[in-house]
Amino acid sequence: MVEFKLPDVGEGMHEGEISKWLVKEGDQVQKDQPIVEVQTDKVNAELSSPVTGIVKKILFAEGDTVHVGQTLFVVDDNSEVEVAAAIEVEGISWTEEKLVLGVEEDRQVVSVHALQPKLKRALATPYVRQLARELKVDIEQVTSTGPSGRITEEDVQRYAASLHQKQTVVEVEVSPIFAKQDLNEIVSEVMNHSREVEQRQPIKGIRKKIAEHMVKSVSIIPHVTHVDEIEMDGLLAMRGKLKSIAEQRSIKLTFLPFFIKALCFALKEFPQLNASIDDATNEMILKQYYHIGVATDTQDGLIVPVVKHADQKTIFQIAEEISALAAQARDGKLTLNQITGGTFTVSNVGAIGGLYATPIINHPEVGILALHKVEKRHVVRQDESVIRSMMYMSLSFDHRIIDGVMAVRFTNRIKQLLENPEMLIAEMV
Known part of the structure; x- marks a missing residue:
């Protein structure tokens, strides 16, 4: 296994944003094949695989911010690699558990490192969680469509839209001195206001x-x-x-x-x-x-x-x-x-x-x-x-x-x- 970490690009830049994944988990890749595009400050960097093998794990979604030294993806090239003992992602503590698989006939022993979560909760980036809070969405109720079960921005927006489609009851308190046509105008104005549309775009x-x-x-x-x-x-x-x-x-x-x-x-x-x-x-x-x-x-x-x-x-x-x-x-x-x-x-x-x-x-x-x-x-x-x-x-x-x-x-x-x-x-x- 080979872990690919975000390299130090120098000039005081210490993080990048995933712009686009060019492969998916399970894909066969060649050495030097482009794997991911990362936006680093004002430069689009295309990062390539250091080895030939199979993409076993992609650790970040498009739009995520990654710091220098964090693992972006793992490629299986039939070699062993030590996986970080502890990783903190979105408030979830992950710990290492070693599994030993033995074959009695030839005594071959394989060491496998598995990442097991201590706490099960929705997987989402900080931006997606903030978006859910702004839209008053319980992120634990959102169905995920992103890689590795990660909740995406589109998942939150889709769930929020379904909530807004439900019928809303508008209560209007009107003084008796208002005529009937005035009441109609007030209700019409309130209902028109409720139909006003806002569009939110991430700053990224x-x-x-x-x-x-x-x-x-x-x-x-x-x-x-x-x-x-x-x-x-x-x-x-x-x-x-x-x-x-x-x-x-x-x-x-x-x-x-x-x-x-x-x-x-x-x-x-x-x-x-x-x-x-x-x-x-x-x-x-x-x-x-x-x-x-x-x-x-x-x-x-x-x-x-x-x-x-x-x-x-x-x-x-x-x-x-x-x-x-x-x-x-x-x-x-x-x-x-x-x-x-x-x-x-x-x-x-x-x-x-x-x-x-x-x-x-x-x-x-x-x-x-x-x-x-x-x-x-x-x-x-x-x-x-x-x-x-x-x-x-x-x-x-x-x-x-x-x-x-x-x-x-x-x-x-x-x-x-x-x-x-x-x-x-x-x-x-």
């Missing part, structure tokens, strides 16, 4: 990880947001000149690579923005490498792939990498290395609109820059009203190590480089 997968990360960020970091605006006419003109060259190289040239390049220059001049805080040692870590995270919208949620060493790349190279990372993010094919190690994040929401926002910092970073829509507005230049293409940008920063004055100077430098793109080119090494 990438959305669950995003929620946990956001709560951690706002709980630890004292956020402050500074908003400024940039006159984009000069950058529009420069991008127009470079766009045809980019198209010849099959490169999609947006404003984002210019911002990332300007950002790298500003981060070198204001190193506190390219840092993190070690809460355990109360130290500020100033990073002398520039890995810029790019917030990317996908069907599964917000993913932040990272452009590594952005300061050492050309605008065209950054544009190519952004396009490639975005495509991989949408296809769910990003590797762990591609979403970790960022030192600062950019969120570009201008393509879908919005005036300005207060973005949440991507912990453990200390700053995030949000870019918004470009629109023509009346502005005053040399005491005259003129029309310019303007964009708001929002900088959220960690007020523990960054003061408002520094934040303003930081955005002023970015603004200077982008409003005068010739200066941006002149600053390049």
